[in-house]
Amino acid sequence: MLNRSLSRKYAVAGIGNTRYGKLPDYDAYDLGVWALQEALDDAGLAVGDIDGLIVNRIADYQRFGEIIGLNPRYVTITPGQGRFSGHCIETAVAVLEAGLAETVALVYGNNGRSGGDRYGGASDLYGSGGAGMWFPYGMTSPGAFHALMAQRHMSLYGTTSDQMGLVAKTFRDHAALNPAAVMRETYTLEDYHRSRFIVEPLHLLDYCLINDGGVAMIITSAERARDMKAAPVHIAGFGMATELAGSTFPPDDFWYGAGAKVARDTYEMSGVSPPEMDGLMIYDNFTPTVLFCLEAFGYCPIGESGPWVEEGRLALGGTSPANTSGGHLSESYMQGWALNIEAVRQLRGQCDERQIESARHVQYMTLAPMVTSIIYGSEAV
């Protein structure tokens, strides 16, 4: 049972990010430092004020500490999988609660675009222990894994390409309002259908955008955060669960089992639930994940996400505006991190044209073999 008294005890005190896109002059360390400097400036802190460091996707924590000249009391490093953004944020809270650190910096740097990262083909490491076993059948890539899940969802529940296309188009519409987004040109559902298939049923526009960039967050106690430069955004609730057993293959249950556990814990701790959520940040590696997530987290009944999104609910002005930055599909694939700082910006009221009016609660969700969710709240109680 998660400790419910942790609700709103810790807060995001600073956020920062680099530009996103093609940044060939920067490696992952450089991007991490850039983002960290922005986050420290946002919080009104200096590097020396940090005593906990969590690095993600950057290759080596030791070298990162050397580059920024910091000897944090607590340090850890996590693999470059997007599901780890939520994981790192939850770990920061656990580290703070344990007294291992008082102010934790979370730093993500990704030079995947300039570094030529490929998620399918000979270098594919997706899945459980790598995908090489199945190359003889032409099976490769996280995209294909999600295409298999999407096809199953379509067969079981009648979900349509139009519904997935609408998710992609909605997030692109949001990106058009976000100067930081990499892809801002809007398109129609017809354009979506004309975009080539990568792995059918998924089109190019169902896929996220591999780019270079960095994101950083500073997390500390809500009490400390109140004395810092930026308005604190509270961590109101969170949860984690996994489906690792049998995870070489797409799960028949679309990860709903783990998702339901995380939903329960996150809603219980935060004291808020879907009807009270002002905005959603959904890990949109591929459009079908958005649909599965809405079902797993109780926004709509199992199997009904397609018709549910067709009501325009995910758009700004809808009942559940989602990925207001454009998300991974149109802002940039920053593996969950940019969605988390978008949640913070929404609750601070810093989103200009894409601002959700009087936003008080925003939920971040990742659905994968490791499921996480974080509910952020603008208020201290």
Added chain:
Amino acid sequence: MSGYSKPLPRLDDANAPFWKAAKAHELKLQKCADCSTLRFPATRHCASCGSAKSGWETVSGRGTIASWCRFHQVYFEGFAEDVPYTVIVVALEEGPRLFSNLIDPPEGEIEIGIPVVVYFDDVTPDVTLVKFKPAS
């Protein structure tokens, strides 16, 4: 070699019995010697009971399609002439799953849950891939 240019299985100590069986047109899965749970891909320990004792057992070769997708993107040069090609997830009658290809897939939609049977595809003199075709 007959100019076969697609990726070939990488044999190791753990999975070699699977590919040797395939060459002999048999579908074998790893079986826990203690709790009898079947498993694949091969691992040293049984995920059900933790036992390190195992053998290999011939299974029926019958299963159903759990899902399918169709590759249009060329990720391996050897598949350039094959796109769009179909990849399926087969749920074997005995429980374990395999990614594979469907021989002679229909043009349009493939129905999830349809029965399939194993088809041994001798792609080179040394290598046989475990594929499936609709059960008639």
